[in-house]
Structure formats: C-alpha cells, structure tokens
Amino acid sequence: MINYIIRRILYALPILIGVNVITFVLFFVVNTPDDIARMQLGQKRVTQEAIEKWKADRGYDRPILWNANASGTGKLTETIFYIHSVKLFVFEFGQSDSGRDIGHDISQRMWPSLAITVPSLLLGLFAYITFALILAFFRATYIDVWGVVLCVVMMSVSSMFYIIGGQFVIGKLLHLVPISGYDTGIQAIKFVALPVLVGLVGSIGSSTRWYRTIFLEEMNKDYVRTARAKGLPEKLVLYRHVLRNGLIPILTGVVVILPMLFIGSLITESFFAIPGLGSYTIDAINRQDFAIVRSMVYLGSVLYIFGLLLTDISYTIADPRIRLE
Amino acid sequence: MTRIALYWLLCSLCYLAACSDEPWNNPYPGDQSQQNIYYDVFSERPKHLDPISSYSANEYVFLGQIYEPPLQYHFLKRPYQLTPLTATEMPEVSYLDTEGRFLPETVAAEKVHRAIYRISIRPGILFQPHPAFARGDAGTYLYHDLTSGDLADVYTLDDFIEKGTRELTAEDYIYQIKRFAHPGVHSPIGGLMSKYILGLDELGRSLADVQPHNGGSRYIDLRKHVLEGVRLIDRYTFEISLKEKYPQFIYWLSMSFFAPMPWEVDRFYSQAGMKEKNIVLDWYPVGTGPFMLTVNNPNRQMVLERNPNFRGETYPAEGEETDWEDGYLQDAGKRMPFIDKAVFSLEKENIPAWNKFLQGYYDTSGIDSDSFDQAVQFNARGDAELTQVMQEKGINLSTAVTTSSYYMGFNMLDDVIGGDSQRALLLRRAISIVIDYEEYISIFANGRGLPAQGPIPPGIFGNLEGEAGINPYVYEWKNTRPVRRTVEEARRLMVEAGYPNGRDKQTGKSLILYLDTPAAGPGTKAVFDWYRKQFAKLGIQLVIRVTDYNRFQEKMIKGTAQIFMWGWNADYPDPENFLFLLYGPNGKAEYNGENAANYRNSEFDTLFNRMKSMANGPERQQLIDRMVEILRRDAPWIWGYHPVGFSLYHQWYGNAKPNLMANNTLKYKRIDPVTREKLRREWNRPAYWPFIVLFFVLVVSVIPAWRSYKRRERSAAL
Incomplete structure (x- = not known):
C-alpha cells in the first residue's frame, strides 16, 4: 500500500503543476499586473509612477511566463509565474497583494x-x-x-x-x-x-x-x-x-x-x-x-x-x- | 411515555427561560448589555490602516478616530469649515517671491515662489499606549531590536507586555511628510504632494538608493534625511514649504495623510520577522486620537476603545441656527468622547445587517433599496418620512445631500459625440435634455438624489441655488422650480445637428452610440433598458457595452470609450475639487488624470488656473459662474445627480448630525445604554411555542409509524 500511496503522490505532482499554470494563465488573461496594482492602490489619483512602483515592489514588473531579456535559467525564473507560484509547492503562500501573510491568514x-x-x-x-x-x-x-x-x-x-x-x-x-x-x-x-x-x-x-x-x-x-x-x-x-x-x-x-x-x-x-x-x-x-x-x-x-x-x-x-x- | 416527554420538554423550556433573561439572539456578550458601547457594521475589510496609504471611506471610519492631523472639520457648522485639532490655531500662511519677500494673501499665483505654512501644535498631547514606546530601566527601547527568538511566541500586538507613550511633537508630523518619499510606502497622493512640497521628489530619489540599516529590517531612519520643504522651528512648531500657491493644501492638513508618525513606531514595525506575522503599521495604527484599535480582526470585528492618554476635547459650543432646536448643542462644552467603546461587526450582506438594526443590535443603519419601502415613504409634498413601523420603534431619519456627483460623460476625443464642432455640441445638448434624471432618481434611487445643474454639488462654494443656479440648456425656470426642456426641443436640436429622427442626414443611416459600463448584475438590466429608452426618444440606438472594471479602466485610459458613467466624491469642500475633473491638463487619455471626458477648453483652463488659487469671495464666484457656463454650453457631461444620503438611527443614539466631510465624528456621538437594553429585551423576547409545536408534530407523526412498525413485527411471514 505504501508503494501505491507514493505512486499516487507522484501522479498528483503534474496535476498540481497543471492547476497552478491554468489558474495563473486564466487570472492573467483577465487581469494585467497594472489592473492588480490599480485595484490595490485605489481608484482616485493613481499615477502611472505609483503603479510602476507597486509592481516593482511585488515582483509584478517582470514578464509573465517567459523573460526573453534574461539569460540562462533566468528566462524562466525571472518571471511573475516563477516568483509567485513555484513556492506554493512547498506550501509557502507568501504575502497577499495587500501585504498580509497568507499562511497566517489561512x-x-x-x-x-x-x-x-x-x-x-x-x-x-x-x-x-x-x-x-x-x-x-x-x-x-x-x-x-x-x-x-x-x-x-x-x-x-x-x-x-x-x-x-x-x-x-x-x-x-x-x-x-x-x-x-x-x-x-x-x-x-x-x-x-x-x-x-x-x-x-x-x-x-x-x-x-x-x-x-x-x-x-x-x-x-x-x-x-x-x-x-x-x-x-x-x-x-x-x-x-x-x-x-x-x-x-x-x-x-x-x-x-x-x-x-x-x-x-x-x-x-x-x-x-x-x-x-x-x-x-x-x-x-x-x-x-x-x-x-x-x-x-x-x-x-x-x-x-x-x-x-x-x-x-x-x-x-x-x-x-x-x-x- | 408521551406525558413524561412533555413534562421534560416543559421543564427544559422553563429552565431555559429562567436561567437568563438575556435575549437569545443577542450577538454580543451579556456583560456588554449596559455598557456605553456604540455598535455599527463594516462590510469590507480595510485594505490599509497606514495613514499615508489609506484613501478610502471604509478605512477612515477607523483611522479618523485614531490619528490626529493638525486640522479637522467643525462638527456642526455649515458650510464645512476647518478648525484646529492638534494645532493651536489655523496655520499661518506666508507667500514669498523669488527674492524671499513676503507677498499679500491675495497675490496672483504666478507671482508666488514659495508658500509657507507654519503650524504650531498643542503641548502635552500623548500617544496611545504602545510597545514601540516601551523602555527599560536604562532608558533603552525594549522592543526595537527583536530577534527571531523574541518573536517566536508573538502573534499579535498584545503579546508585547510592556507599553509606553510619549508626547507628540512637531518632529512626528515632519516624519510623516517624509514618508511620502519612502521607497517602501505607497501613498495615493504621493505624486500630487511631490508636485507641491518642496524637495519631496529629490528626497524620493535619494531614498531609493538607501539600504535599510541592518539585515532583514525595512527601517530607514527618515530623521537623518533632509527634506527641503519642511522645517522644524521648535518642539511644537514646524513649517511646510510649497513650490507654488495652493490654497487647497490646507484641506489636506485635515486628512490622515498628514497625521503624526513617531519614528519609534516606524522602527518597531519595520523589524525583521514582523511582516511575516502581519504585525505591520498598515494593520496596527498608533495615534493620539480619542480612540485606539484594540481588536483588529477584519474578518469578524474591529473594536475601538478609549485612548487612556487622550487629552480630552470639548464638544463645540457653536453651530448652525437650528442646532439648538435639534438638540445638537446640548453637550456644548462637555468633555469628549462620550462613548467608551465602538464595536464594528463584519456584515457582508445587507439583509442580516438590516434585521439586526431593527432588533436593536446596531445603533445606526443605511437604507438599501431592498429595505427602502419598509423604512421610508414620501408624503404628499414629496418629502421623505419614516413609515409607521419605524416611527413606532422610535427610529429617526437623517438626510443630507452628499458632496458627490454621479454623471454620464462624453469622450471629447470621439469623432461622433466629442469635439467642439457645432454638430457634436448640439447632439450632446439634445441627449442632455432627454435623459430624464428626475425619473431615474425616482425609479432607481428611491428618490434619494438631486438632479445636478452643473459639476458643483450643493453645499460647496460656487454652487448657486434657485433660478440663478439652473442649467439653461437643459432646464427652464417655471413656477419657482426648474423644469426639464421638452423632448420636442431636443428633437429640434437633433435636426439642427443633422440627425433628424436620429438619422444622419448625409448618409441616411441610424445614429448608433455606445455606452461603456462596468456595471453588471441582475439589477442593471432595468437601468440599461431605461437608458436605451431615453436615447430612443431621439431615435438614437444605444448599444451598451458591459465590460469588467479592468477593461473599462483600460478603455478610459486609452480614451476609446464613447459614453460612460462615473462618479466623484469630494476630497475637500472646495469647487476646485470638482472643476479640476474637467481641466484640460488633467485629461485621462493624455495625462492619466481625472478628466475622464478628456475635455479641453482654453478659456476654461485659464479661468481654472486663476480660480484655484483664490480665496472664496465674489470675485471667485464670478469666475466659477463663467466656468460653469462654459461647461454647461459645451456639455462634456450630462450632469447626472447628487445622491442624498439617508441614514437611520435609534432613539438612544445622540448627536447624530450628519457631517460628510469629517472622518473623526465618533467622539461626538452619544449612547443611552439603559434605554437600548430595555428596548432590546422588549423587541427580542424568544418564542418558545415552536418547540412545543415541533414536539407535537413529532408525536403525531411517530404514533402511526410506531403502530405500523408494531403491526409489521406481529405479522406472519408469507
């Protein structure tokens, strides 16, 4: 039975990667990082500089899935997807966009x-x-x-x-x-x-x-x-x-x-x-x-x-x- | 058996009834029943409680009671008037030319090189108790150099046992102003303030290269960094230098952006490991105000309690003429705050919140459209009054025209509807006439609105009442009231514009216009149908393009929408705060400003630049009149309506005068907890009969089943 459980856990990994990628893609098809920044910063008097600053602080100023300007593995790792989603596999949920610790909230x-x-x-x-x-x-x-x-x-x-x-x-x-x-x-x-x-x-x-x-x-x-x-x-x-x-x-x-x-x-x-x-x-x-x-x-x-x-x-x-x- | 069960049931009910006379549905602990506590709701968790970042009414509900900027709005006087809060008097403003010579207050803006605001604060004001101020015997701060070990058992602010305080000084205000330039802080008005406060841009650039002083900490000691535009005069006095004349700056001094921030607090919260535990300044405010946040659980409840270090402040002794009659001056001269505690509970849905208000568990309530007919009716004169049920409960109604505008805008960059051609102008005017906002307010806002005659709402300087204040392009003055011009008149304008019966005279094609809106939901279909019907009066086919809010924003930023609906809430009670929404250099498409219609008129822009730096008076009124006339003529907006706020409050709630500009009104409120508790008990007696009914239903249904079971048990197998 142990073997069966290990096998099932290994089967789960590609499913979880798929879920992660699909969630990510669906979310960013509907919302751009600028939209997210605007939503967090409010609706009045938000300047483009403030949006850029907010994005830079939270790593949303990078390409979404592929960083053509980076070299080597950076093409993959210096992206919003990598920064925000890979740590999930070790249950590190990180900070919410409003700055709170998600793990603690959960x-x-x-x-x-x-x-x-x-x-x-x-x-x-x-x-x-x-x-x-x-x-x-x-x-x-x-x-x-x-x-x-x-x-x-x-x-x-x-x-x-x-x-x-x-x-x-x-x-x-x-x-x-x-x-x-x-x-x-x-x-x-x-x-x-x-x-x-x-x-x-x-x-x-x-x-x-x-x-x-x-x-x-x-x-x-x-x-x-x-x-x-x-x-x-x-x-x-x-x-x-x-x-x-x-x-x-x-x-x-x-x-x-x-x-x-x-x-x-x-x-x-x-x-x-x-x-x-x-x-x-x-x-x-x-x-x-x-x-x-x-x-x-x-x-x-x-x-x-x-x-x-x-x-x-x-x-x-x-x-x-x-x-x- | 049945008799025993019935006896047991009755005994249980008697026991339940006797063990406590508390209402069973009381959502609060029993020991709070007679306490001087104010109960209210919040529907959305606050995003920011850092005064430099917060820019939302639902956050000001808390922040306004905790933080104290130098100024505040007078609670009772109208029109709204600023008055000192922590300041000893209103700021002293000096204007200087390039040579450093003093200029008179009425000087033209272009001659002013520097505007200097000198502010003196009262001595003896103390911050609320907080661990950031706690010191040991040697005078060192107890919690300023925490290690990960120290934080191991810390989960909330209450886990820090020791607390301290210190006196508020001018340095704390200066520290907060420097935070506008802090690279880790996001202030929605940071860009605006950089435009005015001398040296803020430069400080921002220099701080961007500064690394926090030790590993893991995010603290930058702003005391060591110079901001040219602020100067410490003495312990209680400081100056702010602006690059130009900006009279509206004084209003910002009443907002929490300019509340004091002690360096100790910034340092305390910036330590490594605090953010991971959600112990941050954005979550745990520290102020000098009458209240402090003692429970911060935005998932359930937020509790404000009296700040034991609050200096005390007296209730105003002056107000409007009717304030004596209305009882708003009965507490004149008494020490505030009057309540000990305020409990705000999370209610995401309107129905439970409304029902709990009716049960007496909330002291005040708004009125949503579902409950409107239950609460309010209009009498023969068209005035709103409470229904019989509300009156019997002793509930009171207060109404106030908000300092807001909901409008329909035309994109002036659009080829068909925009621009300054006569054709487009007449088309906009014709549409302005046929969109019947009186009907809209009646149907969709339950009568809670005033049709707007221009961009400036009532109660703000520049708004004119009566015949002088009507929009002559849309209304006529008949029988002492404005009457909307007729559809026939609008159709004549359409003919003049070259769209007879809504068809382009040149091409013969029907005129199709597009309204972009992010509104969606079951209630919006009726609104959309109504708008289509209004445009159809002119033969125009209106296509409504519903998008999500992000796409709507994108269209507005790119200037690709044709017609849109939007609104504006005043930041401060000055006409500049509304007229800047149509100032050319504020165009959204070109400059990402707040002028969503992308309207540009050189005369209006010139007048705006003159008007914005003038003091209220006949000359300013004259300029505003001219500006409003230009806007009415060009019709870049259909002016829409100004909402009227309706709120209800129970008989035990006092000093309920609505103040739509002030955020710190909790200290004025008064509660009579004895009356409240008496009425709560009266209104919420639990009903025991359902238990008895349920018991009999069970018995009645079980008996035949039991007989059937017995019969089956006794029957022989086939």
Missing part, C-alpha cells in the same frame, strides 16, 4: 470554517442516515411515499432560500439565535447553530434519497433475505446487516470531502458573516488579490487529491477484500 480562518462544516457533516450524517433508514424500513408505505415526495420538494429549493428563510424565521421572527456573526469558544455555539441547521435542512432531501437508495439496494440482497429467513427481527436486520454494508459507499463518499471541510462554504459564510476560508476566497476574487486566489485554488486542489487518496485507503478498511497495489 491558519486563522480555517477554524471558523471547520466550526460550521464539521458539525454540519456529523449531524447531517446522523440525520440523513436515520431518515433514510426510516424510509427504507417503511418502504412502499405512505410514510415512504410522502417522505420521498418531501425529499424531492426539499432538494428542489435553492440553498439561498433556506439561508434567508432560516435567518428570517429563526433569527428575526422567533428571536432564537443571532441572525449572523461569529464568536470564539463556547460563545460560537449560538452563532453556528443556525448555519448548521440551515445546511442540514438544505441537504436533507438529496442525501436522504441517496442513502435510501443505497439501503434499499442492500435490503434486496441475498444475505438480508437469509437474515430474515432465520427469523431475525427487522430492526436487527436493518441495524446489524443493512446499515453496516450500506455504510461502505456512504463512508467513501464522506471521506472524499473530509479535507475539503477546511475550505468552508462560500455562500453560507458570506450570509452568516462567518470569517472562514470560504469568505476569504470570495473576498480575494472580488479584490483581484491574485496571491490569495492562487493559494486557495492550490490548497483546494491538494486537499481534493488528498481526499481521493483517503477514499482509496478507506475502501481497504471498509472492505477487506480490496487491496491497493
């Missing part, structure tokens, strides 16, 4: 993101599996039919509706939790409750339907029939056999998103004023802060690749028949 802002995403994932899993099991247990009854109808209705509604509706009903009308904001420590609970609930309700339709399908598939298999035939009560069949085997695809689906929990949610964080990495990325895009955008895209790619690797490994744990070679 280390600060991942906690609020995790404060939302981890409870959402755990409570969500519990709720979705419970509902899916209930629907599977009462399959082909009115509970199942209306449950599925409700799931379809809920998955048809935009997540924005749940956010605004949740803030309006729970925060504004019922006065149960603050409408938005964030705090640290135990105080965080009252701020996190609503976004977690909204996230949970927003995904309940699609997730419950998916898990129900998985459980129903398991329930039609021979080993379940055998369990029933030997007289096991239905709840034991469900909990001891169907749930365990049904958890394998659920588990692998969950493991792949585990590393992405750090990245947070763009819309939820923005609406609930949660100072996480999702809003950090959105802010950077709006402010054309290339340094942050490339760092976050790169980090997202690394985490996603890591998630896929974890998924493969989790297969071997969940199903002993699988071997990674």
Whole structure:
C-alpha cells in the first residue's frame, strides 16, 4: 500500500503543476499586473509612477511566463509565474497583494470554517442516515411515499432560500439565535447553530434519497433475505446487516470531502458573516488579490487529491477484500 | 411515555427561560448589555490602516478616530469649515517671491515662489499606549531590536507586555511628510504632494538608493534625511514649504495623510520577522486620537476603545441656527468622547445587517433599496418620512445631500459625440435634455438624489441655488422650480445637428452610440433598458457595452470609450475639487488624470488656473459662474445627480448630525445604554411555542409509524 500511496503522490505532482499554470494563465488573461496594482492602490489619483512602483515592489514588473531579456535559467525564473507560484509547492503562500501573510491568514480562518462544516457533516450524517433508514424500513408505505415526495420538494429549493428563510424565521421572527456573526469558544455555539441547521435542512432531501437508495439496494440482497429467513427481527436486520454494508459507499463518499471541510462554504459564510476560508476566497476574487486566489485554488486542489487518496485507503478498511497495489 | 416527554420538554423550556433573561439572539456578550458601547457594521475589510496609504471611506471610519492631523472639520457648522485639532490655531500662511519677500494673501499665483505654512501644535498631547514606546530601566527601547527568538511566541500586538507613550511633537508630523518619499510606502497622493512640497521628489530619489540599516529590517531612519520643504522651528512648531500657491493644501492638513508618525513606531514595525506575522503599521495604527484599535480582526470585528492618554476635547459650543432646536448643542462644552467603546461587526450582506438594526443590535443603519419601502415613504409634498413601523420603534431619519456627483460623460476625443464642432455640441445638448434624471432618481434611487445643474454639488462654494443656479440648456425656470426642456426641443436640436429622427442626414443611416459600463448584475438590466429608452426618444440606438472594471479602466485610459458613467466624491469642500475633473491638463487619455471626458477648453483652463488659487469671495464666484457656463454650453457631461444620503438611527443614539466631510465624528456621538437594553429585551423576547409545536408534530407523526412498525413485527411471514 505504501508503494501505491507514493505512486499516487507522484501522479498528483503534474496535476498540481497543471492547476497552478491554468489558474495563473486564466487570472492573467483577465487581469494585467497594472489592473492588480490599480485595484490595490485605489481608484482616485493613481499615477502611472505609483503603479510602476507597486509592481516593482511585488515582483509584478517582470514578464509573465517567459523573460526573453534574461539569460540562462533566468528566462524562466525571472518571471511573475516563477516568483509567485513555484513556492506554493512547498506550501509557502507568501504575502497577499495587500501585504498580509497568507499562511497566517489561512491558519486563522480555517477554524471558523471547520466550526460550521464539521458539525454540519456529523449531524447531517446522523440525520440523513436515520431518515433514510426510516424510509427504507417503511418502504412502499405512505410514510415512504410522502417522505420521498418531501425529499424531492426539499432538494428542489435553492440553498439561498433556506439561508434567508432560516435567518428570517429563526433569527428575526422567533428571536432564537443571532441572525449572523461569529464568536470564539463556547460563545460560537449560538452563532453556528443556525448555519448548521440551515445546511442540514438544505441537504436533507438529496442525501436522504441517496442513502435510501443505497439501503434499499442492500435490503434486496441475498444475505438480508437469509437474515430474515432465520427469523431475525427487522430492526436487527436493518441495524446489524443493512446499515453496516450500506455504510461502505456512504463512508467513501464522506471521506472524499473530509479535507475539503477546511475550505468552508462560500455562500453560507458570506450570509452568516462567518470569517472562514470560504469568505476569504470570495473576498480575494472580488479584490483581484491574485496571491490569495492562487493559494486557495492550490490548497483546494491538494486537499481534493488528498481526499481521493483517503477514499482509496478507506475502501481497504471498509472492505477487506480490496487491496491497493 | 408521551406525558413524561412533555413534562421534560416543559421543564427544559422553563429552565431555559429562567436561567437568563438575556435575549437569545443577542450577538454580543451579556456583560456588554449596559455598557456605553456604540455598535455599527463594516462590510469590507480595510485594505490599509497606514495613514499615508489609506484613501478610502471604509478605512477612515477607523483611522479618523485614531490619528490626529493638525486640522479637522467643525462638527456642526455649515458650510464645512476647518478648525484646529492638534494645532493651536489655523496655520499661518506666508507667500514669498523669488527674492524671499513676503507677498499679500491675495497675490496672483504666478507671482508666488514659495508658500509657507507654519503650524504650531498643542503641548502635552500623548500617544496611545504602545510597545514601540516601551523602555527599560536604562532608558533603552525594549522592543526595537527583536530577534527571531523574541518573536517566536508573538502573534499579535498584545503579546508585547510592556507599553509606553510619549508626547507628540512637531518632529512626528515632519516624519510623516517624509514618508511620502519612502521607497517602501505607497501613498495615493504621493505624486500630487511631490508636485507641491518642496524637495519631496529629490528626497524620493535619494531614498531609493538607501539600504535599510541592518539585515532583514525595512527601517530607514527618515530623521537623518533632509527634506527641503519642511522645517522644524521648535518642539511644537514646524513649517511646510510649497513650490507654488495652493490654497487647497490646507484641506489636506485635515486628512490622515498628514497625521503624526513617531519614528519609534516606524522602527518597531519595520523589524525583521514582523511582516511575516502581519504585525505591520498598515494593520496596527498608533495615534493620539480619542480612540485606539484594540481588536483588529477584519474578518469578524474591529473594536475601538478609549485612548487612556487622550487629552480630552470639548464638544463645540457653536453651530448652525437650528442646532439648538435639534438638540445638537446640548453637550456644548462637555468633555469628549462620550462613548467608551465602538464595536464594528463584519456584515457582508445587507439583509442580516438590516434585521439586526431593527432588533436593536446596531445603533445606526443605511437604507438599501431592498429595505427602502419598509423604512421610508414620501408624503404628499414629496418629502421623505419614516413609515409607521419605524416611527413606532422610535427610529429617526437623517438626510443630507452628499458632496458627490454621479454623471454620464462624453469622450471629447470621439469623432461622433466629442469635439467642439457645432454638430457634436448640439447632439450632446439634445441627449442632455432627454435623459430624464428626475425619473431615474425616482425609479432607481428611491428618490434619494438631486438632479445636478452643473459639476458643483450643493453645499460647496460656487454652487448657486434657485433660478440663478439652473442649467439653461437643459432646464427652464417655471413656477419657482426648474423644469426639464421638452423632448420636442431636443428633437429640434437633433435636426439642427443633422440627425433628424436620429438619422444622419448625409448618409441616411441610424445614429448608433455606445455606452461603456462596468456595471453588471441582475439589477442593471432595468437601468440599461431605461437608458436605451431615453436615447430612443431621439431615435438614437444605444448599444451598451458591459465590460469588467479592468477593461473599462483600460478603455478610459486609452480614451476609446464613447459614453460612460462615473462618479466623484469630494476630497475637500472646495469647487476646485470638482472643476479640476474637467481641466484640460488633467485629461485621462493624455495625462492619466481625472478628466475622464478628456475635455479641453482654453478659456476654461485659464479661468481654472486663476480660480484655484483664490480665496472664496465674489470675485471667485464670478469666475466659477463663467466656468460653469462654459461647461454647461459645451456639455462634456450630462450632469447626472447628487445622491442624498439617508441614514437611520435609534432613539438612544445622540448627536447624530450628519457631517460628510469629517472622518473623526465618533467622539461626538452619544449612547443611552439603559434605554437600548430595555428596548432590546422588549423587541427580542424568544418564542418558545415552536418547540412545543415541533414536539407535537413529532408525536403525531411517530404514533402511526410506531403502530405500523408494531403491526409489521406481529405479522406472519408469507
């Protein structure tokens, strides 16, 4: 398995280089270094000299990808791409275009993101599996039919509706939790409750339907029939056999998103004023802060690749028949 | 079982209700409830908190309370008036000729060789407590030579235990002025100041070659470098020499660009390793003002607290005539600041911010278009007033015409719409008439605007009210008010211009014009449709080219846009700050200046050069009138409108007079925390019934499922 992991890491390198290059090219197709400088310096009374000075200070005064005037390896290394992107491979994110240390910002802002995403994932899993099991247990009854109808209705509604509706009903009308904001420590609970609930309700339709399908598939298999035939009560069949085997695809689906929990949610964080990495990325895009955008895209790619690797490994744990070679 | 569960639920709810009478939705810690704290929002994290770099209103909200330039705007007097802040009196200005002889104040600008501003500051002003000033027993600075080991456990400024202070001196102002030339500092007005302050260019060139004094540190000791244009007279007095007469310079002295900067602070923040920890001057301001930034988390919250070293300042005793009636002078002569703390929370979306204001968790609020109808209605006379719901909550409304202009510009370099040919001139005038800004303001700005009659907004010297102030090319004076000229009149101008019914008389082709705009989003389609409709009144086909802001900027810099929309917020309340937007040598395409229309008129430029260095008075008014007449005649802009700012504030918030020029208004504000807390509790009683409903819904839905389960368990296998 070690060999497999090493091989996968080596496969990831060209992918990460590709992601880096594509992000870089896309960004600089839309924005020139002058645009970035102008955005940082403001909109009033910005002189060309100030722009040139800003670019020179941050290494944006060089050619973008190829420096024809340099000699030797300088043609490649004395470029904006090399200066700003190569250090990413050793997770040196450097300074944002507004002058702040990106690594420090990421280390600060991942906690609020995790404060939302981890409870959402755990409570969500519990709720979705419970509902899916209930629907599977009462399959082909009115509970199942209306449950599925409700799931379809809920998955048809935009997540924005749940956010605004949740803030309006729970925060504004019922006065149960603050409408938005964030705090640290135990105080965080009252701020996190609503976004977690909204996230949970927003995904309940699609997730419950998916898990129900998985459980129903398991329930039609021979080993379940055998369990029933030997007289096991239905709840034991469900909990001891169907749930365990049904958890394998659920588990692998969950493991792949585990590393992405750090990245947070763009819309939820923005609406609930949660100072996480999702809003950090959105802010950077709006402010054309290339340094942050490339760092976050790169980090997202690394985490996603890591998630896929974890998924493969989790297969071997969940199903002993699988071997990674 | 159901009975036990119900009992448990009721007990839990009673416990929850009894354990605290705090509103559950209070976003602030409970111990703040009775404190003298002001609560507000910010929607965008500040980019710069270094006073030399900051040039944005959302940054001035913080900087204005911390840094103290020599002058400030009087809080109550209108028109806006400068008054001393740290200065003992208004600066003494001297004009000298080439021989060094003193010239009178009214002397023509071309005769002035040097303009000297002498400023004396008050003794005894102290900086806020800060580690940069901390000294050990031997008098050496504790934190000026930090090693990487010393910084290992430092993450924020609070990790430096010792703090110190010292008295503000004239040297601190001089140090800040030298920072305009610092190679590592980016000041948006550095170029402008180099044009005026003697020797700033030369200092910039010499500093460019200076290497910081030790490895890793970015510190350049500016005290050792001479700037010809500043002179220290004594501990509390200094002079600034300008290369020419520039009366508007005095306004810059009220902005944070000219706030004092102690060398100790620059040295402290420039040390190796500080930038990597984000402990920089651009992030942790140090001033002498009434407040200091104690929590700097722009991702969540910014907190200003009283500066314990603040000297104290008294509330103004003079104002406008109506200020006594309006209660703005009740605190006359009392020591400021009145509040202990100001908490600014990040709110990126308008809806949560608005709802929290209604719940009493923010003391003031703007009104966005989504909430406008909920908050404001117009009475039969057309005046804005609060809705019944707002009045019942005791919310107050304040309005003020902003010192801003939103306009539509014509690129004067364009072959069709630009230039000074009669044909283009008549075309521009015809378009100016048909774009009905009264309608625009009513539809898209909820009535919050005044149609502009020229470039100078109301409240700025040079703007004329009434019949004398209307643009006669677009309006007529009828029944004591300006009335827009008719579409028929505009069509006649089109015929004169050679575009009858919007067709070129020579070629027979329809006239197509292009509007470049960076505006995008769901709300803009209606605006674009409206503009197309306005141009269609003349038979002109308007093509709207939506681009991103960068491409728009590029077009403007290259002068390739045909028609565009733009705006300007005043830096200072002087007509020069608006008329320079149409000064020829400020052309954007040729000189990268702020004259986006690339308008050039030699008479206007000559008059501008005379007007800009004159003191306000009848002679200056006469020049401005002539200049405005030239602009109205040539119509390089459709003058658009001046927005009217609407803001709401709760009954517990005092001294709310809007001041659109001053940035340091927090010290004047007053809060009644007892009333606020009482009303917050009243408005935010939590509703318990949803828990009971939820419980019964669960019970009702579980019972049939439970029965069904039992039935299935009992049933025999087939």
